[in-house]
Amino acid sequence: MLKHLFVVFFITLATNSYAQQLPSSKSDSTKIAQDSIKKTEFLKHIGNGYLPFHYFNLDLRYLIKFNQYEGLRSGLGGVTNDRFSEHYRIDGYTVYGFKDKAFKYKIGGGFRINQATDTWVNLAYVDDLQETGSSKFLTDKRFFTFFEPRLLNIDLFHRHITKSVSIQHKISNHLLSETQFAVSKIDPTYNYTYLLDNKSYTTFDLSTAKMSLQWSPFSTYKIINEDVKEIKSGYPKFTLQLTQGFKSVFGSDFNFSKLDFRTIQQFNYKNGSSTNITLVAGTVGGDAPITHLYHAYPNNITKETILQRFSVAGLNSFETMYFNEFFSDKFSTLQLKHSFKPFNISDRFKPQLVLISRYAVGDMNSISRHQGIEFNTLDKLYSESGFEINKLLFGFGLSFAYRYGGYHLPKLEDNIAFKFTFNISL
Numbered sequence: 001m002l003k004h005l006f007v008v009f010f011i012t013l014a015t016n017s018y019a020q021q022l023p024s025s026k027s028d029s030t031k032i033a034q035d036s037i038k039k040t041e042f043l044k045h046i047g048n049g050y051l052p053f054h055y056f057n058l059d060l061r062y063l064i065k066f067n068q069y070e071g072l073r074s075g076l077g078g079v080t081n082d083r084f085s086e087h088y089r090i091d092g093y094t095v096y097g098f099k100d101k102a103f104k105y106k107i108g109g110g111f112r113i114n115q116a117t118d119t120w121v122n123l124a125y126v127d128d129l130q131e132t133g134s135s136k137f138l139t140d141k142r143f144f145t146f147f148e149p150r151l152l153n154i155d156l157f158h159r160h161i162t163k164s165v166s167i168q169h170k171i172s173n174h175l176l177s178e179t180q181f182a183v184s185k186i187d188p189t190y191n192y193t194y195l196l197d198n199k200s201y202t203t204f205d206l207s208t209a210k211m212s213l214q215w216s217p218f219s220t221y222k223i224i225n226e227d228v229k230e231i232k233s234g235y236p237k238f239t240l241q242l243t244q245g246f247k248s249v250f251g252s253d254f255n256f257s258k259l260d261f262r263t264i265q266q267f268n269y270k271n272g273s274s275t276n277i278t279l280v281a282g283t284v285g286g287d288a289p290i291t292h293l294y295h296a297y298p299n300n301i302t303k304e305t306i307l308q309r310f311s312v313a314g315l316n317s318f319e320t321m322y323f324n325e326f327f328s329d330k331f332s333t334l335q336l337k338h339s340f341k342p343f344n345i346s347d348r349f350k351p352q353l354v355l356i357s358r359y360a361v362g363d364m365n366s367i368s369r370h371q372g373i374e375f376n377t378l379d380k381l382y383s384e385s386g387f388e389i390n391k392l393l394f395g396f397g398l399s400f401a402y403r404y405g406g407y408h409l410p411k412l413e414d415n416i417a418f419k420f421t422f423n424i425s426l
Contacts, residue, residue: 055084062093065148068155069129069189071099077106087112095128100189104128118170126164129157132188133295133327135260135282137239138166138178138212149314149422150299156324158188158291173221173228176214183207183250186291191372194289196254200371204289207252212241236265245288256286272341278316281332290370294331296360296378298323306413312420313388313399318358319417320384320403327375331362342391351397354388380406390423397421 050057062077077093084090094105108124131154166180187203194201218234239262247255260282267275282294299317301309313319316335336357342350362378386401403415 050078052081055080057081059093062095065151067151067157068153069100069157070097070102073097075104086115118168120168122164122166122168124162124164124166126160126162129159129189130291131295132156132158132190132291133293135258135294137214137241137260137262138180138210139168139176139214139239139241149312150297150317153299153301153311153323156190158186160187161185174215174217174219178210178212180210181208182210183252186289188291192290193371195369195371196287201253201289204253205251206254206292207246207249208243209246210241210243212239214239235267236263238263243292245286245292247287254287254289256284256288256292258282258284258288258292274339276335276337276339278335279332283330285329288329290327290373293364294328294362295324296321296326296328296331296333296362296382298325300417306416306418309417310419312422313401313417318360318382318384319386319399319401319419320415321360321382324373325376326360326362326378326382327364327370328362328378329364331360331378333358333360335359351392352390354390355385356387356401357383357385359383376407382407384417386417388421390421395423397423 049060051060052058057078057080059077059079062075065073067073073095075093075095077091077095079091080089088109088111090109092105092107094103096103104127106124106126106128108122108126110120110122112118112120133156162182162184164180164182166178168176168178171177184206185203186206192202194204215238216230216234217238218236219230220232220234221228222231223229239260241260243258243260245254245256245258246252260280262278262280264279265277269275284293297314297317298321299311299314299319300322301311302322303309318333338355340353340355342352344350360378360382361380364377367377382403383405384401384403386399388397388399390397392398397420399417399419399421401417403409403417409415
């Protein structure tokens with residue numbers, strides 16, 4: 001239904017353009033060309049998750065979401081655009097969780113100090129939730145989807161109030177960097193105590209510095225309207241991020257180091273099929289609470305039967321791994337996907353078969369420090385394999401995965417994940 005609404009909306013825009021009479025003069029031709037460019041830019045903004053207005057782009061990510069802790073989460077957010085200023089920007093959002101009955105928000109802004117290197121200094125104040133055990137790269141490009149699959153099932157969040165200053169800088173077209181210093185107050189929304197040096201912490205303060213690098217050595221770039229744009233995405237891509245926590249700096253409680261790495265390789269074949277390989281690894285040293293460790297991307301609900309666990313499959317998650325089942329302070333995952341050429345059954349019906357295998361391994365030191373929450377480690381190899389049949393109807397498909405190897409469960413059906421997929425693009 002959502003896809004159809006957008007398609008109708010875009011067709012209406014195009015129809016309005018072509019409903020006009022043929023150009024009778026050069027000015028008419030120029031006007032139509034300008035209108036075409038505007039419509040192209042409009043569709044580009046929508047594809048990136050923004051609804052553009054005169055001085056402000058509405059951020060579609062904040063309109064409506066759902067998770068197990070907040071229930072329905074809805075709000076408004078956005079960022080100023082170049083019409084407002086090419087040198088300054090203001091961004092923010094406000095959302096409300098109808099289940100936890102709490103507002104969350106962000107107030108931020110930035111100023112550009114060099115256009116050629118796209119160097120910005122950014123300031124932000126955030127009061128929001130973050131999934132415990134998640135790890136994000138600062139340099140990740142904005143990735144917008146109408147639907148975030150894993151979010152529906154997540155129930156383990158910690159609240160954080162974070163003040164940060166960051167510098168994003170393009171070292172070269174192929175190498176992007178971002179550095180951030182942040183001060184955070186962390187309050188887990190679940191029963192958790194971190195024991196360290198005979199002291200118990202149920203809430204804690206952290207001061208951290210992060211440096212993130214993203215290297216795309218085989219991508220192709222071109223200057224378009226005085227801006228450098230990526231016109232061909234090349235592989236492999238590499239991302240590296242170092243996080244350092246400083247004890248006693250601005251009242252910080254812990255000292256720790258964290259190193260995250262990711263590489264993505266993709267092979268595209270002439271027959272329309274492709275193979276994607278994603279390797280992710282991370283390690284934490286020092287005194288870090290569970291909020292800043294790793295969970296290995298689980299996406300399975302803890303319920304009795306396969307049908308009760310029927311939900312939506314994620315894009316890069318372990319479909320048979322239960323939420324909050326594993327935590328690690330060092331881990332690595334390998335995901336292999338082979339997408340066959342879509343079956344050309346008809347113009348509108350082109351389902352696609354995808355074969356998937358995923359592996360994870362990890363470990364944790366000082367497990368006894370983490371009190372109030374039960375979990376396993378990944379010291380044995382975790383394995384799952386399965387397949388997806390995507391785009392069966394209105395972007396929906398089906399997914400099947402089976403868990404085997406070192407963490408195979410005694411009850412057969414507990415190793416099976418049967419879900420639906422959702423793929424849509426503009």
